[in-house]
Amino acid sequence: MADPTPPDLPPADKIFARVGDLDEFLRGLDRVTQVLPARVNADEKNVEKGLAQLVLTLIDLLRQLMERQAVRRMEGGTLTEEEVERLGRTFMLLEKRMAELKKSFDLEDADLNIDLGPLGKLL
Amino acid sequence: MIYAYAITAGAPPADVLDGAPGLADAPLAARTVEDVGAVYSRIERGPSPTREDILRHEQVIETLMRGRPLLPARFGTVLRDEAALDHLLTINHKGLAAGLDRIRGCVELGVRVMWDAAGTEVDEADHEPSPGATTGTAYLIVRAAQERRRRSTEARAGELAANLNRLLRPCAKDGVVRVLPSPQVVMAAAYLVPQDRTGEFRNRVTEAGAAFETLKLLCSGPWPPYHFVPELEVPRG
Numbered sequence: 500m501a502d503p504t505p506p507d508l509p510p511a512d513k514i515f516a517r518v519g520d521l522d523e524f525l526r527g528l529d530r531v532t533q534v535l536p537a538r539v540n541a542d543e544k545n546v547e548k549g550l551a552q553l554v555l556t557l558i559d560l561l562r563q564l565m566e567r568q569a570v571r572r573m574e575g576g577t578l579t580e581e582e583v584e585r586l587g588r589t590f591m592l593l594e595k596r597m598a599e600l601k602k603s604f605d606l607e608d609a610d611l612n613i614d615l616g617p618l619g620k621l622l
Numbered sequence: 623m624i625y626a627y628a629i630t631a632g633a634p635p636a637d638v639l640d641g642a643p644g645l646a647d648a649p650l651a652a653r654t655v656e657d658v659g660a661v662y663s664r665i666e667r668g669p670s671p672t673r674e675d676i677l678r679h680e681q682v683i684e685t686l687m688r689g690r691p692l693l694p695a696r697f698g699t700v701l702r703d704e705a706a707l708d709h710l711l712t713i714n715h716k717g718l719a720a721g722l723d724r725i726r727g728c729v730e731l732g733v734r735v736m737w738d739a740a741g742t743e744v745d746e747a748d749h750e751p752s753p754g755a756t757t758g759t760a761y762l763i764v765r766a767a768q769e770r771r772r773r774s775t776e777a778r779a780g781e782l783a784a785n786l787n788r789l790l791r792p793c794a795k796d797g798v799v800r801v802l803p804s805p806q807v808v809m810a811a812a813y814l815v816p817q818d819r820t821g822e823f824r825n826r827v828t829e830a831g832a833a834f835e836t837l838k839l840l841c842s843g844p845w846p847p848y849h850f851v852p853e854l855e856v857p858r859g
Contacts, residue, residue: 513842513843513845514840514841514842515731515820515824515827515841515842515843515844516824516827516828516839516840516841518827518828518830518831518832518837518838518839518840566762566765567769569762569765570762570765570766570769573762573766574766580759583758583759583762584757584758584759585758586758586762587757587758587759587760587761587762588757588758588761589758590758590761590762590765591757591758591761
């Protein structure tokens with residue numbers, strides 16, 4: 500037996516219910532259009548930038564994980580004042596160096612936050 | 623090559639296939655393996671992620687889903703030829719048949735919940751390094767404050783999403799919830815809702831909006847059940 504027909508809405512009308520200002524949701528959808536054309540073009544410049552994006556993403560992920568670990572140790576009181584200072588300086592320099600590399604490859608912070616689909620954002 | 627739109631229970635009638643042109647206006651065709659069908663069209667070139675192609679993909683699927691259970695294919699699903707499609711249907715027959723049974727009589731409704739970002743902020747004092755802190759120490763103190771804020775935001779979002787899900791989930795057969803997919807979005811969820819309960823679901827969304835005044839809710843649909851398609855075994859090579 501055939502299933503009952505779904506509610507007969509025109510194709511353009513997909514707002515089923517809403518509480519709040521629709522414009523704010525639509526602004527969020529702008530990001531979808533930014534993701535869709537993200538394909539690898541096999542010319543030299545794009546391949547180089549794509550590889551840099553991937554490598555810098557991994558480095559930034561590691562940097563953030565190490566920073567969080569350092570913060571936990573600092574808050575747990577297992578680091579001396581000298582160690583806190585030394586780690587803080589190291590992370591600060593690393594962040595500065597990352598900013599320089601991103602600039603040289605024309606990458607923004609958002610470019611290093613890969614969307615893993617159902618798993619969410621990487622960073 | 624061929625472009626796949628959806629898996630269907632049996633083959634859709636010819637008049638339905640004739641009434642929905644596919645990508646680049648290519649005619650639709652269907653193949654079946656036992657009681658599981660697939661709708662596709664022959665294409666000369668791979669699809670592009672353009673507005674036109676994406677809308678056409680969705681239009682075909684929405685036409686097909688009127689009156690029959692359907693598992694939508696992800697945009698851009700391309701196979702070598704009909705033999706490859708038959709093979710895919712054959713090796714996945716059991717899972718696809720079960721998947722079609724699961725979504726029978728249901729539609730997908732999406733729920734997106736946004737909050738006021740200002741409500742997630744902590745005191746600026748948290749960001750200030752302690753007096754006399756040296757550079758490296760000051761850096762880690764600021765990071766510690768940011769980390770506390772991140773954990774607090776995640777906890778609040780998790781709690782809100784759990785409360786909203788408790789309100790909405792009873793009207794649905796299944797649900798997929800993502801908490802804090804972006805800083806502005808508390809929760810993005812997809813619910814598999816029986817068609818005779820969509821009105822009740824809509825009322826629950828409105829109730830949730832009244833109960834959580836600082837949140838903004840958008841319920842969209844009905845959609846094909848994109849989030850409730852079983853994982854397919856894909857042949858290598």
